Amino acid sequence: MNAGTIGQAAGLFAVTNIDDIVILALFFAQGAGRRGSALRITLGQYTGFAAILVVAVAAAFGATFLPDSVIPYLGLLPLALGLKAAWQGWRNREDADGEEPARDGGPKALEVAAVTFANGGDNIGVYVPVFATSGMSGTSVYVVVFLILVAVWCLAGRFFATRPLIAKALSRWGHILLPLVLIGLGLVILVEGGAFGL
Incomplete structure (x- = not known):
């Protein structure tokens, strides 16, 4: 593998996915103390990102799965x-006695995958020309580096969600922050993409 291509791939991944760390930290905070939630979140992140890569690689080499006009409507996923x-x-929410609310199983893999894919709609637009000009061997390097860095992003999200100060804030405010971040993300995707004539 070419070291220059690896460095470019790592830089491109970091720049296009920095917002995912915040979303992952919120998901990990939501799943804290729930059996199997870390695995489901990681699996969902990989599933969503793999779907982004499939679409980007296919588009770069001529088989477009999603027309450009559909991409903005991916904002409906995180919004919903x-x-x-x-x-x-x-x-x-806590009842009048202040008891802890009943805990469900935390985030589901398909929910995380849907948010990851919807959030990556703009990534596809960046990845397609890069993959198209890198050829098959260069694209393979990008894909391998990206998939390795997804694991690093999941570890970083979990790390931030388990830092005492951050964990306390996310525990206290995560049930408010996660919906706000997802709704905001959905609206940004819809508005920036011009969905519904916005």
């Missing part, structure tokens, strides 16, 4: 999941 999380947070 944010509204669902807000509803669940409101429904499970």
Whole structure:
């Protein structure tokens, strides 16, 4: 593998996915203390990112799965999941006695995958020309580096979610922050993409 290509791939991944660390930290905080949640979040992140790569590689080499006009409407996924999380947070809020709300199983893999894929709609637009000009061997290096860095991103998200100060803030405010971040992300994708004539 060419060291220059590896460095370029790492830099491109970091620049296009920095916001994922925040979202992953919120997911890990939501799943704290819930059996199997870390595995589900990681699996969801990999599934969503693999879907981004499949679409980007296919588009770079001529087989477009998603027309450009559809990409902005991916914002509906995080918007719907944010509204669902807000509803669940409101429904499970502490009762008058201050008891802890009933815990569900935490984030589901498909929910994480949907958010990852929707959030990566703009990444596809960046990756396609890079992959198209890198050829098959260069694209393979990018894909391998990206998949390794997904694991690093998951570890970073979990690390931030388990730092005492951050964990305390996320534990206290995560049920509010996660829906807000997802709803905001969905709206940004919809508006920036010009969905519904916005």
